[in-house]
Amino acid sequence: MKRRSLDTILAQAGHFVDGVTGAVTPPIHPSTTFARGDDYELIGDYIYSRYQNPTYDQVEHLVAELDGGAEASLFSSGMAAITAVFETVNIGQHIVAPTIMYHGAQDWLRRISEKNNIGLTLFDATDPNALRQAIKPGKTAIVWIETPVNPTWDIIDIADTAEAAHDAGAILGVDCTVSTPITTRALQLGADLVFHSATKYLNGHSDVTAGILVTRETDERWQEIKFIRKHVGGVLGAFEAWLLLRGMRTLSIRFERASSNALKIAQHFEGHSKIKTVLYPGLESHPGHVIARRQMTNGFGGMLSLCVKGGATEAKAVATKLKLFVSATSLGGVESLVEHRASVEGPLSQVQPNLLRLSVGIEDVDDLIADLEQAFEII
Numbered sequence: 001m002k003r004r005s006l007d008t009i010l011a012q013a014g015h016f017v018d019g020v021t022g023a024v025t026p027p028i029h030p031s032t033t034f035a036r037g038d039d040y041e042l043i044g045d046y047i048y049s050r051y052q053n054p055t056y057d058q059v060e061h062l063v064a065e066l067d068g069g070a071e072a073s074l075f076s077s078g079m080a081a082i083t084a085v086f087e088t089v090n091i092g093q094h095i096v097a098p099t100i101m102y103h104g105a106q107d108w109l110r111r112i113s114e115k116n117n118i119g120l121t122l123f124d125a126t127d128p129n130a131l132r133q134a135i136k137p138g139k140t141a142i143v144w145i146e147t148p149v150n151p152t153w154d155i156i157d158i159a160d161t162a163e164a165a166h167d168a169g170a171i172l173g174v175d176c177t178v179s180t181p182i183t184t185r186a187l188q189l190g191a192d193l194v195f196h197s198a199t200k201y202l203n204g205h206s207d208v209t210a211g212i213l214v215t216r217e218t219d220e221r222w223q224e225i226k227f228i229r230k231h232v233g234g235v236l237g238a239f240e241a242w243l244l245l246r247g248m249r250t251l252s253i254r255f256e257r258a259s260s261n262a263l264k265i266a267q268h269f270e271g272h273s274k275i276k277t278v279l280y281p282g283l284e285s286h287p288g289h290v291i292a293r294r295q296m297t298n299g300f301g302g303m304l305s306l307c308v309k310g311g312a313t314e315a316k317a318v319a320t321k322l323k324l325f326v327s328a329t330s331l332g333g334v335e336s337l338v339e340h341r342a343s344v345e346g347p348l349s350q351v352q353p354n355l356l357r358l359s360v361g362i363e364d365v366d367d368l369i370a371d372l373e374q375a376f377e378i379i
Helices: 006-011 054-067 078-086 103-116 130-134 158-167 220-232 238-248 251-269 289-295 312-321 341-345 365-378
Strands: 071-075 094-098 119-123 140-146 171-175 193-196 211-215 275-279 303-308 337-340 355-359
Touching (some): 006 054, 054 238, 071 220, 078 103, 078 193, 078 220, 094 103, 103 119, 130 158, 140 158, 211 220, 251 275, 251 303, 251 365, 312 337, 312 341, 312 355, 312 365, 337 341, 341 355
Parallel strands (some): 094 119, 094 140, 140 171
Antiparallel strands (some): 193 211, 275 303, 303 355
16 A cells, blocks of 8 residues: 555544554543552553653644654653753754744844753845855754745745755754644755644634744754753643644645635736735745745745735735734635734744734635725725
């Protein structure tokens, strides 16, 4: 039998069937502790849910299979996962990351750089030479990238970045929250770690906060990451893990619909009289389109940004006039969201003030286009 597709793996939650009851829906194991037998040996493989839980296993095995990794580890939030990675960097070492990226992760990088004597170089993702120039051979421990970059949706070449990182003795971590393993398998392109804010597309219903890391190898750094999770306690509740697993069963069809909708919206508004620029890697006019087409093999995702003619005032006016798009932070849910990103990121934001970030959901695309058009007509 040929290897199962990702669609099949997801829909069947890793082909789960309970061998005792025959249930086709994976169970929830809410127990925080696990018993020992008459010989005082553990009855099963679990001791305490801060260490591991059967419900976590179901999610981790599924995501590791999707990304083609050796193991995955589930965390209570995306930031819990990210901070665990950077906690492995030693004093005097160095980290490289994009100038524009998820601002929460960048805020944490700035903090540990200032407090822990860890070097930090932020590079311009639009400059093809900037990343290699930012790396310090023998000193850089981690190169951390997003692709597409949030919220400008610039594209970073994963394979080229992996080569540059490895040549310098560093590892490459890739935030694939927006691209998901449905379309981008960063480990196969040379990454060492993949991160997902599972709150977003993996869950897909805006009702779970979670993060997950996937590793190519179960090396010393990975063991340290798992040690940090266990002892800091950044674990998810069993019910939330189960909700995440349930959401993932429809990931492929949700991602396909969101990608299709986003591309149609981007094409419709490219050249619009009230929009300066449409930022979406699925457009042939996008400067990173060729690389995106090579490493995003099944759609370009549901995220795009519209740079409104004018400034922050005009952009926020559009956001407030939308009827279907909800003005809210986050992305990757079945509902469409709009966000004036610079306002959310605050005074350190590098995002242009006229940018509106759209998380396109699975609604009827004509309804979404009509909603955007009526908001532009008002301003």
